[in-house]
Amino acid sequence: MTSTMNKQIKTVLFHVIVLGCGLLMLYPVFWLMSASVKPTTEIFTSKSLWPSAFTFEHYSNGWNGMRNIQFGSFFLNSMMLCIIAVIGTVLSSSMAAFSFARIEFPLRKVFFALMLGTFMLPGHVTLIPQYIIFHKLGWVDTYLPLTVPKFLGDAFFVFLIVQFIRGIPRDLDESAKIDGCGWTTLFFRIILPLSSPALITAAIFTFMGTWDDFFGQLIYLSDIKKFTVPLGLRLFLDSSGSSNWGAVFAMSVLSIVPSLTIFFLGQKYFTQGIATTGIKG
Amino acid sequence: MQKYKTYLAGYLFLLPWLIGFLCLTLSPIGASFYLSFTNYDLLTTPKWIGLDNFKSMFTDDYRMMDSIKVTLQYVFLSVPFRLAFALGLAVLLNQGMKFLGFYRTIYYIPSLLGGSVAISVLWKQVFDQNGIFNDGLAFLGIQGHNWIADPRYAIYSLIGLSVWQFGSVMIIFLAGLKQVPGELYEAATVDGAGVMRKFWRITMPLLTPVIFFNLTITLIQSFQTFTKAFIISRGTGGPINSTLLYSLYLYIKGFTFMEMGYASAMAWLLLVIIAAFTGLLFLSSRYWVYYSDGRD
Numbered sequence: 001m002t003s004t005m006n007k008q009i010k011t012v013l014f015h016v017i018v019l020g021c022g023l024l025m026l027y028p029v030f031w032l033m034s035a036s037v038k039p040t041t042e043i044f045t046s047k048s049l050w051p052s053a054f055t056f057e058h059y060s061n062g063w064n065g066m067r068n069i070q071f072g073s074f075f076l077n078s079m080m081l082c083i084i085a086v087i088g089t090v091l092s093s094s095m096a097a098f099s100f101a102r103i104e105f106p107l108r109k110v111f112f113a114l115m116l117g118t119f120m121l122p123g124h125v126t127l128i129p130q131y132i133i134f135h136k137l138g139w140v141d142t143y144l145p146l147t148v149p150k151f152l153g154d155a156f157f158v159f160l161i162v163q164f165i166r167g168i169p170r171d172l173d174e175s176a177k178i179d180g181c182g183w184t185t186l187f188f189r190i191i192l193p194l195s196s197p198a199l200i201t202a203a204i205f206t207f208m209g210t211w212d213d214f215f216g217q218l219i220y221l222s223d224i225k226k227f228t229v230p231l232g233l234r235l236f237l238d239s240s241g242s243s244n245w246g247a248v249f250a251m252s253v254l255s256i257v258p259s260l261t262i263f264f265l266g267q268k269y270f271t272q273g274i275a276t277t278g279i280k281g
Numbered sequence: 282m283q284k285y286k287t288y289l290a291g292y293l294f295l296l297p298w299l300i301g302f303l304c305l306t307l308s309p310i311g312a313s314f315y316l317s318f319t320n321y322d323l324l325t326t327p328k329w330i331g332l333d334n335f336k337s338m339f340t341d342d343y344r345m346m347d348s349i350k351v352t353l354q355y356v357f358l359s360v361p362f363r364l365a366f367a368l369g370l371a372v373l374l375n376q377g378m379k380f381l382g383f384y385r386t387i388y389y390i391p392s393l394l395g396g397s398v399a400i401s402v403l404w405k406q407v408f409d410q411n412g413i414f415n416d417g418l419a420f421l422g423i424q425g426h427n428w429i430a431d432p433r434y435a436i437y438s439l440i441g442l443s444v445w446q447f448g449s450v451m452i453i454f455l456a457g458l459k460q461v462p463g464e465l466y467e468a469a470t471v472d473g474a475g476v477m478r479k480f481w482r483i484t485m486p487l488l489t490p491v492i493f494f495n496l497t498i499t500l501i502q503s504f505q506t507f508t509k510a511f512i513i514s515r516g517t518g519g520p521i522n523s524t525l526l527y528s529l530y531l532y533i534k535g536f537t538f539m540e541m542g543y544a545s546a547m548a549w550l551l552l553v554i555i556a557a558f559t560g561l562l563f564l565s566s567r568y569w570v571y572y573s574d575g576r577d
């Protein structure tokens with residue numbers, strides 16, 4: 001009797017602590033959401049999370065933006081960048097992965113080792129020369145430095161997809177070849193569809209990584225018309241900041257909606273992706 | 282003939298990555314190494330100055346010293362706390378209670394959002410004079426402070442933001458904990474081992490490879506933190522260089538002052554620092570990392 005009581009108390013205590021700490025951690029995020037719908041006078045004065053009156057003026061003020069540039073255009077630019085980045089990364093990384101995992105050719109092991117070697121390399125080392133290259137090509141202040149490299153594979157995702165392809169039985173390759181399939185057909189018709197979980201994981205992480213890639217966008221984009229969401233937010237913070245916190249908060253909330261949506265839709269892939277590669281965060 | 286066709290196919294599929302590797306990784310590494318011994322402003326030709334960049338980093342660039350100090354402080358405080366929280370929560374969540382998926386999601390959300398500009402903007406507000414952190418302190422009867430404006434405390438708000446994002450590390454720990462065979466605990470219980478003893482004698486040793494992995498990854502990432510420091514200090518690294526993380530200073534040198542030679546030299550120094558710490562971790566690992574498959 002007492003032991004079941006004890007156990008129940010323990011269970012309740014467990015949930016109270018775990019849930020309590022979790023909500024405490026998320027409190028700033030809740031506060032942000034609440035501040036984005038509070039009347040301006042209430043944002044820093046009211047301690048309550050629940051606004052006395054809901055207002056959406058911050059959203060419309062923020063969305064209408066500044067200097068004739070609407071926040072909506074930042075969203076469109078970011079979306080476009082992300083979609084191109086996802087297509088490029090998934091296609092080029094899976095091609096390289098297929099080659100590493102399934103085709104025998106000279107120097108394959110050397111290249112694979114070199115690729116693994118680039119894992120640990122901080123991006124700073126290649127940053128300046130890359131900038132110089134793009135500058136010489138006249139690509140600075142266009143989207144090209146942010147999109148073209150995505151079509152040249154990403155070591156992390158190549159590795160992730162190689163690991164996955166290695167798990168697909170080779171018998172399939174053999175029977176496909178007997179049926180007269182070439183490498184291209186084998187890749188597009190058999191290997192790609194079967195590796196979809198790894199491809200989805202790569203797509204999700206590429207999307208999130210590009211959506212939040214402040215550094216790259218900061219360096220390469222300077223025309224406000226080309227600005228993305230992170231740059232738009234920063235512009236907002238610096239120019240209207242203290243006078244218009246409500247709008248900054250409202251746009252901040254909007255900027256995290258795509259990440260949250262993708263996370264909840266693809267949660268399964270997320271946990272696997274993090275557990276196998278340790279990326280993100 | 283067939284053989285060469287196979288070779289060709291292999292290289293064709295590898296081609297995009299190969300081009301990227303040669304043009305955007307390998308040759309830039311060489312170029313950056315060369316540039317680190319030059320004075321270069323992007324417009325005129327690079328001027329060879331030998332080791333001057335490296336010399337001035339250690340002698341007359343006081344911001345560099347501040348930057349290294351702040352970065353080490355950031356790394357050595359945020360990494361252990363981040364790992365400790367992640368491990369603690371993972372062990373707690375691994376108790377086999379209900380709603381694991383739900384809790385995992387809650388704790389992961391900060392990691393998911395933490396790299397965004399939005400959260401850095403929010404964080405600036407959290408630690409402001411009238412921010413919610415001070416509200417919390419006031420609730421406990423403690424006098425608040427303008428944390429972000431005070432050079433003594435500004436770095437702690439960045440450390441706090443980093444520790445707040447422990448969720449992704451926690452997920453890796455959870456995956457590691459799932460690998461620990463349940464029979465070991467059962468056997469230990471039969472032998473009369475208590476909770477603490479089981480944790481220190483079974484869980485911890487079996488988890489050391491995962492701890493090692495997380496430690497390495499988090500350390501490397503932390504040395505490269507940029508967005509938080511940039512947004513919170515409005516791109517200055519202030520007040521008085523107190524949030525001038527290494528990457529931010531490198532950005533300022535390279536892209537504000539256009540001292541691309543100096544920035545390249547900084548990148549190489551960062552590589553050496555990271556390699557040194559990672560190397561030390563690998564060397565130390567044989568004394569504390571336990572591989573259950575008998576590897577040494």
